[in-house]
Amino acid sequence: METQTWIQISADSDFSYHNIPFGVFSTVCNKEDARPATRVGDFIIDLREAERQGLLNGELFSKLNHKVFQGKTLNSFMELTRPHWQEVRRTIQSLLHTGSALDTNKELQSKVVIPFTDKIILHLPAQIGDYTDFYSSYTHAYNVGVMFRGKDNAIQPNWLHIPIGYHGRASTVVVSGTDIHRPRGQAKPPTAEKPMFTECKRLDYELEVAAFVGGPANKLGEPIKVDSAEDRVFGFVLMNDWSARDHQAWEYVPLGPFNGKNFGTSISPWIVTLDALEIFRVDLEAQNPEPLPYLKEKRHTSWDINLEVYLHADGNAKPDILTKSNYKYMYWNIAQQLTHHSVGGCILNAGDLLASGTISGPQKHEFGSMLELSWQGTEKIALSEGKERTFIQDNDQIIMKGFAEKNGIRVGFGECAGKVLPALPENKYY
Amino acid sequence: METQTWIQISADSDFSYHNIPFGVFSTVCNKEDARPATRVGDFIIDLREAERQGLLNGELFSKLNHKVFQGKTLNSFMELTRPHWQEVRRTIQSLLHTGSALDTNKELQSKVVIPFTDKIILHLPAQIGDYTDFYSSYTHAYNVGVMFRGKDNAIQPNWLHIPIGYHGRASTVVVSGTDIHRPRGQAKPPTAEKPMFTECKRLDYELEVAAFVGGPANKLGEPIKVDSAEDRVFGFVLMNDWSARDHQAWEYVPLGPFNGKNFGTSISPWIVTLDALEIFRVDLEAQNPEPLPYLKEKRHTSWDINLEVYLHADGNAKPDILTKSNYKYMYWNIAQQLTHHSVGGCILNAGDLLASGTISGPQKHEFGSMLELSWQGTEKIALSEGKERTFIQDNDQIIMKGFAEKNGIRVGFGECAGKVLPALPENKYY
Ligand SMILES: [Ca+2]
Ligand SMILES: [Ca+2]
Ligand SMILES: [Mg+2]
Ligand SMILES: [Mg+2]
Ligand code: NI
Numbered sequence: 001m002e003t004q005t006w007i008q009i010s011a012d013s014d015f016s017y018h019n020i021p022f023g024v025f026s027t028v029c030n031k032e033d034a035r036p037a038t039r040v041g042d043f044i045i046d047l048r049e050a051e052r053q054g055l056l057n058g059e060l061f062s063k064l065n066h067k068v069f070q071g072k073t074l075n076s077f078m079e080l081t082r083p084h085w086q087e088v089r090r091t092i093q094s095l096l097h098t099g100s101a102l103d104t105n106k107e108l109q110s111k112v113v114i115p116f117t118d119k120i121i122l123h124l125p126a127q128i129g130d131y132t133d134f135y136s137s138y139t140h141a142y143n144v145g146v147m148f149r150g151k152d153n154a155i156q157p158n159w160l161h162i163p164i165g166y167h168g169r170a171s172t173v174v175v176s177g178t179d180i181h182r183p184r185g186q187a188k189p190p191t192a193e194k195p196m197f198t199e200c201k202r203l204d205y206e207l208e209v210a211a212f213v214g215g216p217a218n219k220l221g222e223p224i225k226v227d228s229a230e231d232r233v234f235g236f237v238l239m240n241d242w243s244a245r246d247h248q249a250w251e252y253v254p255l256g257p258f259n260g261k262n263f264g265t266s267i268s269p270w271i272v273t274l275d276a277l278e279i280f281r282v283d284l285e286a287q288n289p290e291p292l293p294y295l296k297e298k299r300h301t302s303w304d305i306n307l308e309v310y311l312h313a314d315g316n317a318k319p320d321i322l323t324k325s326n327y328k329y330m331y332w333n334i335a336q337q338l339t340h341h342s343v344g345g346c347i348l349n350a351g352d353l354l355a356s357g358t359i360s361g362p363q364k365h366e367f368g369s370m371l372e373l374s375w376q377g378t379e380k381i382a383l384s385e386g387k388e389r390t391f392i393q394d395n396d397q398i399i400m401k402g403f404a405e406k407n408g409i410r411v412g413f414g415e416c417a418g419k420v421l422p423a424l425p426e427n428k429y430y
Numbered sequence: 431m432e433t434q435t436w437i438q439i440s441a442d443s444d445f446s447y448h449n450i451p452f453g454v455f456s457t458v459c460n461k462e463d464a465r466p467a468t469r470v471g472d473f474i475i476d477l478r479e480a481e482r483q484g485l486l487n488g489e490l491f492s493k494l495n496h497k498v499f500q501g502k503t504l505n506s507f508m509e510l511t512r513p514h515w516q517e518v519r520r521t522i523q524s525l526l527h528t529g530s531a532l533d534t535n536k537e538l539q540s541k542v543v544i545p546f547t548d549k550i551i552l553h554l555p556a557q558i559g560d561y562t563d564f565y566s567s568y569t570h571a572y573n574v575g576v577m578f579r580g581k582d583n584a585i586q587p588n589w590l591h592i593p594i595g596y597h598g599r600a601s602t603v604v605v606s607g608t609d610i611h612r613p614r615g616q617a618k619p620p621t622a623e624k625p626m627f628t629e630c631k632r633l634d635y636e637l638e639v640a641a642f643v644g645g646p647a648n649k650l651g652e653p654i655k656v657d658s659a660e661d662r663v664f665g666f667v668l669m670n671d672w673s674a675r676d677h678q679a680w681e682y683v684p685l686g687p688f689n690g691k692n693f694g695t696s697i698s699p700w701i702v703t704l705d706a707l708e709i710f711r712v713d714l715e716a717q718n719p720e721p722l723p724y725l726k727e728k729r730h731t732s733w734d735i736n737l738e739v740y741l742h743a744d745g746n747a748k749p750d751i752l753t754k755s756n757y758k759y760m761y762w763n764i765a766q767q768l769t770h771h772s773v774g775g776c777i778l779n780a781g782d783l784l785a786s787g788t789i790s791g792p793q794k795h796e797f798g799s800m801l802e803l804s805w806q807g808t809e810k811i812a813l814s815e816g817k818e819r820t821f822i823q824d825n826d827q828i829i830m831k832g833f834a835e836k837n838g839i840r841v842g843f844g845e846c847a848g849k850v851l852p853a854l855p856e857n858k859y860y
Pocket of ligand 2: 564671788
């Protein structure tokens with residue numbers, strides 16, 4: 001990067017001059033005072049204050065007759081259009097240039113720019129109206145299919161035609177750093193005659209990338225065309241779709257996952273925009289069979305984003321890496337997912353969340369869940385300090401990371417982390 | 431009823447002195463000015479104005495340090511506790527008594543009491559955070575099971591142990607009176623080799639009763655015990671869970687219904703409280719097998735609420751009745767549904783919606799969907815004026831009604847109505 005910036009950004013920072021992600025923070029002094037921000041290197045730029053100070057003065061923003069960064073979430077900003085999002089990113093970048101108002105006016109700088117320390121609390125970036133989880137990585141669908149139905153029937157007949165998805169639970173989407181209690185619920189081990197009420201014995205992670213919907217909502221009944229679908233994508237976060245495999249296995253026929261999923265879903269706090277990711281766009285293989293016309297794109301692409309999952313075992317000094325995958329391992333991409341979601345006329349609102357589904361690559365170390373890595377618990381996963389796992393144990397921490405790199409430019413997501421606490425005592429239940 | 435009221439309420443009104451349901455309205459003069467209300471006979475009582483005028487002056491309400499009826503939804507009121515809801519109902523009833531302030535002060539009356547005319551617009555009563563649909567009527571589960579798997583495997587092994595449910599789509603829950611476009615989507619007729627992109631050919635209704643959640647939310651990870659679960663139920667509405675059977679059949683394996691359901695879900699506008707319904711409570715048969723301890727209640731009950739579905743065929747002078755069912759035909763009741771929903775620690779917020787699932791009674795005229803009435807389209811349903819149907823046709827209207835009656839007391843839900851408009855032209859899709 002040749003651009004001269006007055007802020008120090010280390011070359012390996014996820015939050016480069018090129019990134020400019022959006023999130024919501026407060027400080028320990030006033031936890032409730034949450035406000036929108038971006039992050040650059042080891043600094044936060046307070047967008048509520050920046051807007052108040054008149055720093056967001058691009059052409060489109062000057063024409064707005066309301067402020068968009070004064071609430072506790074990014075929803076008002078997300079409801080605008082892609083050109084608005086692009087303008088704010090460019091405006092912030094220009095404020096980082098040497099000699100900008102934010103560089104030279106130190107009083108202004110002290111109001112708007114805040115060092116990123118342990119006094120900063122990050123919040124959910126948006127009020128999530130609805131959350132949907134897709135199932136769009138071929139390897140993941142194949143692996144799960146082989147486990148449950150054998151090799152010959154691994155991929156269901158509908159999977160190659162539909163970006164399969166299900167409605168998830170928005171109320172329990174939580175921000176990175178939130179602890180998750182091991183859930184209790186019903187399970188029926190294959191050998192048992194009756195189901196039992198039991199704490200989850202097969203607690204798993206699912207490595208996903210989730211898109212925040214943006215833009216003006218489509219009306220009830222109105223579909224979104226696939227070639228304009230990306231205009232409705234505000235940006236991406238990492239997601240850990242925590243899964244209680246034993247509960248899920250017993251409940252999911254015929255209406256799909258429910259308590260196996262709704263006890264918590266963690267996302268990373270900074271939303272990375274499509275503009276930051278554009279240079280990492282990659283073509284995907286042509287789909288075979290050819291998708292139905294409403295899902296057929298001019299160009300079928302995803303983004304080359306490295307995805308990693310670490311398990312920090314209870315008592316160990318350091319985390320171990322379990323998964324190395326990539327967002328390019330998608331069969332159905334976000335444009336197709338979003339278009340399919342709306343094809344019956346479903347309203348997609350700014351702030352809605354659409355998750356990719358578990359992203360597994362073709363090689364074993366690229367599998368995006370412990371279900372796959374331990375092949376349904378039949379193979380131990382070796383960790384450091386002589387430990388091993390098949391599923392997540394109490395007080396283990398799962399940490400997901402994501403970053404793209406090309407031509408010396410790095411755009412990262414930071415972390416999506418969460419620790420598993422023991423189940424609550426049984427007397428809390430009956 | 432011996433109580434003397436100054437408001438004229440006809441004996442057959444759904445909105446009796448005993449009822450006092452909660453909803454949200456505006457007028458055609460100022461559509462956007464939506465505000466909470468109750469309905470009594472052919473009048474609306476504006477609760478925003480009543481609160482401003484100091485009429486809601488019960489003991490608990492006097493202690494609140496914030497107003498709860500000044501927003502555009504009932505959420506603030508729903509977030510309070512059952513004693514608060516009870517107090518407001520009693521306060522409103524006392525305002526209806528002859529000689530009350532609202533009777534004698536005509537200026538006050540003209541501000542607070544509004545005739546229910548065609549100038550009144552009813553809105554969704556709450557901002558719905560999450561919507562869940564259960565599947566808890568035995569006859570419905572059995573009928574669908576017989577159709578898809580035959581008599582011997584009709585009831586899935588998990589159904590008698592779990593109040594099966596799935597997450598639905600909150601963004602497209604709409605209030606009675608909203609037209610629904612026939613959705614397009616993917617379907618694969620049994621004889622076809624490949625799926626097609628097609629307008630829904632098997633558009634159906636599902637007769638349901640939906641509960642609005644109320645009370646302070648449980649924390650992430652914290653379950654709700656079954657014997658206190660009703661404290662988290664604010665009240666009930668009628669629901670038509672519109673269903674695109676052909677789309678649903680092709681998409682639902684393995685993750686459940688998606689586009690087959692998310693194109694629209696209609697609810698009646700007035701929320702009827704548990705207090706209004708208490709005298710209609712009935713015991714249900716003991717469950718066999720016995721539920722697991724967390725689902726076992728001191729007393730297993732539902733409510734005796736008559737439910738009716740009418741189809742007003744395009745061009746006909748009058749609607750025909752298709753379904754006569756009852757809310758007592760529940761195997762799993764609302765307390766068990768809500769408890770099961772929270773058992774893994776899922777947060778239930780005030781304003782969330784939990785639907786019963788299609789309520790079918792044991793007799794044929796009690797079946798709660800056309801899928802069952804026409805037995806998957808194999809039998810014609812006769813209508814007046816020589817018409818017949820297997821599924822819903824364009825410009826047909828579906829009207830649901832619900833009411834309870836006992837000892838001369840009537841508590842009704844009003845209507846949940848919706849008309850099906852033709853599918854949009856294909857050039858809207860690609
Ligand atoms: Ca998932
Ligand atoms: Ca239903
Ligand atoms: Mg989850
Ligand atoms: Mg529906
Ligand atoms: Ni806790």
